[in-house]
Amino acid sequence: MSDITQFLSGNSILEITYIVASVLFILGLKMLSHPLTARRGNILAAFGMGFAIVATILFHRKDGEPIGNIPYIIVAIIIGTAIGWIIAKKVKMTAMPQLVSFFNGMGGAAAALISMMEFPHVSPELIARSGMANGHVLAILLGLMIGTVSWAGSMIAYGKLDGWIGDLRIKWMKYVNLTILAVLIGFIVFIMTRNVTSATELTPYIYIMFAVAVVYGVLFVMPIGGADMPVVISLLNSFTGVAAAMGGFLYNNQAMLTGGILVGSAGTILTVLMCKAMNRSLLNVIVGVFGGGGAAADDGGGTVKEITLSDAAVLLSYSKKVVIVPGYGLAVAQAQHICHELDKLLEEKGVEVKYAIHPVAGRMPGHMNVLLAEADVPYEQLIESDEINPDLPNTDVIVIIGANDVVNPAAEDDPLSPIYGMPIVKAREARNIIVMKRGMGKGYAAIENKLFFNDKTRMLFGDAKATLQNLVSEVKDL
Amino acid sequence: MENIFDFFLQHREAIFIVILSIFLGIEVISHVPAVLHTPLMSGANAIHGVVIIGAIIVMGHAESTGSMILGFLAVILGTLNVVGGFVVTDRMLEMFKKKK
Numbered sequence: 001m002s003d004i005t006q007f008l009s010g011n012s013i014l015e016i017t018y019i020v021a022s023v024l025f026i027l028g029l030k031m032l033s034h035p036l037t038a039r040r041g042n043i044l045a046a047f048g049m050g051f052a053i054v055a056t057i058l059f060h061r062k063d064g065e066p067i068g069n070i071p072y073i074i075v076a077i078i079i080g081t082a083i084g085w086i087i088a089k090k091v092k093m094t095a096m097p098q099l100v101s102f103f104n105g106m107g108g109a110a111a112a113l114i115s116m117m118e119f120p121h122v123s124p125e126l127i128a129r130s131g132m133a134n135g136h137v138l139a140i141l142l143g144l145m146i147g148t149v150s151w152a153g154s155m156i157a158y159g160k161l162d163g164w165i166g167d168l169r170i171k172w173m174k175y176v177n178l179t180i181l182a183v184l185i186g187f188i189v190f191i192m193t194r195n196v197t198s199a200t201e202l203t204p205y206i207y208i209m210f211a212v213a214v215v216y217g218v219l220f221v222m223p224i225g226g227a228d229m230p231v232v233i234s235l236l237n238s239f240t241g242v243a244a245a246m247g248g249f250l251y252n253n254q255a256m257l258t259g260g261i262l263v264g265s266a267g268t269i270l271t272v273l274m275c276k277a278m279n280r281s282l283l284n285v286i287v288g289v290f291g292g293g294g295a296a297a298d299d300g301g302g303t304v305k306e307i308t309l310s311d312a313a314v315l316l317s318y319s320k321k322v323v324i325v326p327g328y329g330l331a332v333a334q335a336q337h338i339c340h341e342l343d344k345l346l347e348e349k350g351v352e353v354k355y356a357i358h359p360v361a362g363r364m365p366g367h368m369n370v371l372l373a374e375a376d377v378p379y380e381q382l383i384e385s386d387e388i389n390p391d392l393p394n395t396d397v398i399v400i401i402g403a404n405d406v407v408n409p410a411a412e413d414d415p416l417s418p419i420y421g422m423p424i425v426k427a428r429e430a431r432n433i434i435v436m437k438r439g440m441g442k443g444y445a446a447i448e449n450k451l452f453f454n455d456k457t458r459m460l461f462g463d464a465k466a467t468l469q470n471l472v473s474e475v476k477d478l
Numbered sequence: 479m480e481n482i483f484d485f486f487l488q489h490r491e492a493i494f495i496v497i498l499s500i501f502l503g504i505e506v507i508s509h510v511p512a513v514l515h516t517p518l519m520s521g522a523n524a525i526h527g528v529v530i531i532g533a534i535i536v537m538g539h540a541e542s543t544g545s546m547i548l549g550f551l552a553v554i555l556g557t558l559n560v561v562g563g564f565v566v567t568d569r570m571l572e573m574f575k576k577k578k
Contacts, residue, residue, distance in 0.1 A: 021528075025525050025528075026502060026506065028521065028525070029503075029506050029507060029518075029521065029522065029525070030506045030507075032507075032510075032514065032517060032518050032521045032522075032567075033506065033507045033509065033510035033511075033514060033518055034514075035511070035513065035514060038514060038517055038518075038521075038571045039568065039571040039572065041521070042517075042521050042524075042564060042567045042568055042571060043564075043568065045521060045524065045525055045564070046524070046560075046564040049524070049525070049527065049528060049530075049560055049564070052528065052531055053530060053531065053534065053560075056531045056534050056535065057534060057538075060534070060535060060538065062535065062538075062539050065539065066538075067534065067535070067538030067539070068538050068539065068540075069537055069538055069540060069546065069549075070538070072537065072546070072550055073534055073537050073538065073553055075550075076537070076550050076551075076553035076554045076557065077553060077554075077557050079554050079557070080553065080554040080555070080556070080557025080558045080560075080561060081557055081561045083554075083558060083562075084557060084558040084559075084560070084561035084562035084563075084565065085561055085562070085565055087562055088561070088562045088565035088566040088569065089565060089569070091566075093569075093570075093573075096516065096520075096566065096570065097516070099562070099566055100516075100519060100520045100523055100563075100566065102562075103523055103524075103527075103558060103559050103562040103563045103566070104523050104526075104559070106555040106556070106558040106559040106562070107523070107526050107527050107529050107555070107556065107559035107563075109552075109555045110529045110530065110532075110533050110552045110553075110555040110556040110559065111529045111532070113533070113536075113548050113549075113551060113552040113555070114529070114532045114533055114536050114552055116548065117536050117540070117545050117548050117549060117552070118536065130484065134484075134485065135485040135488065135489055230516075230519075233519070234519050237519055237522060237523050237526070238522075240523075240526045240529075241522070241525075241526040243526075243529065244526045244527075244528055244529035244532070245496065247529055247531075247532035248492070248532075249489065249492055250532065251531075251532060251535055252492065253531060253532070253535075254495060255528055255531060256528050256529065256531050256532060257492055257495050257496065257499070258495060258499050259525050259526060259528035260526055260528060260529070261495070261496050261499035261500060261503065262499050262502060262503045262506075262522075262525065263503070263522045263523075263525050263526040264500070264503065264526075265499065265500040265501075265502075265503030265504050266503035266504070266506060266507045266518075266522055267503075267519070267522055268503075269503065269504050269507055269508060270507060270510075270515065270518060270519055270522070273510070273512075273515065274515060277512055277515075357513075359512040359515075364515065364516040364519070365512050365515035365516060366512055366513045366514060366515045366516040366517065367516050369513045370516060370517075370570050370573055373573035374573050384512070
């Protein structure tokens, strides 16, 4: 009988729930990495999180004390849910990367806040026994540092992707950053070696450390080029995971520990995979040589040739094989639907239309797939660039819509180019090339693109959506 | 030195979990197709929202008004991370499913 009472007292229920939650996180992540099971995986992980949250509120005890302030906690959860739900549902699919970054930052900020609040409560007995240099204090300080950097960095990444923060590239920036990082570590060492009786004496240092970490987070992301932002978000994502895991150490909480570390390591691997898709090293991204070289400054030369809408319509309608290369330009113009309309129209005329999807097209790997899926483009029509490249010499027209760097031949020809070695869609091998572009501006990586000066290339200037709309009516009128 | 050993002994279970989780995380996602990079990142993003448990614990034992406010804020931010993360991921994946 007493066994049951003890069971119902909650401690075992709590621990069992945490185990269940951890298993659901792992299963969820596993399922998320396969297209067929991905959605269920996500929901499974969400259930795990729900269980863990409810069980914590009901059964968590700290020195025998149950969780207090429950009404406030519930109000806070309701507010968070409402805001999170609305933002997540309302934001356009094109803004997805920023959104992930934003939510990531929220998690980082929560981790930092927890550390800030726990620091003054480090038990005096612990300090009397082992001084400030103990695992508890280290977990708090690391949680504060990593969480804050992740928060500040994510907000900058958010701003950059949203277009209201530009790049800031100064040569000596990396030395400044390294210095600040050293200062942060110095703070940890300083705080942990103080001889005090109570942690509250050191609270002011915590706030200074927080401020320094904010500066570091900002400066860490500032110089990194916009095209590299997905990699940075993925990296910051794993940072937040580690910060959450620090909380797990703090509270001896297995769910936080597994969840946090799992994301930390999976996020790191994901970051490396993304770098691989761009053929760059992580260090390369962080130190930010992108666009810094300036060696590939030879002017490409030649002139660009334009094509009229009706010529383009005729060319497309009487082709056998058309390949569309969508880029971020298509996404920002919200042109994915009209683009699909064009491809349906052409298919009705017996033209075979495929989409060439570069792994890093858009603002995130896989971003383009999501956007085209949103426009109901069938999955079978989306072909990865490696698979479509051998087919391109037999392609009559390749239409490049708002893409630039992913078709830049400099990646193959110019060893001095910052994107040299990046796998590309070999657009120049097609028989005809139509490039839809807003103007002659350079791509996101700010590199000249010789493809535009190619003899086979014709340009169609204008907003992607408007141009496609006009093109659709021209094709209809034929 | 003694501190380090002490720390190790005290936290050996946690350290165990950490090491196993690192390998698990690597193993679980090492064969993911590029198409799923974004949803996977977003899903993982939601999972580290587990930090909300810490926020609930702090809030649940907060005494002063100051820590109540900070705790309240932490719970909101944590919830944002969790709810926003899962909902966005679901929205992305919903689109993959539609044309089946």
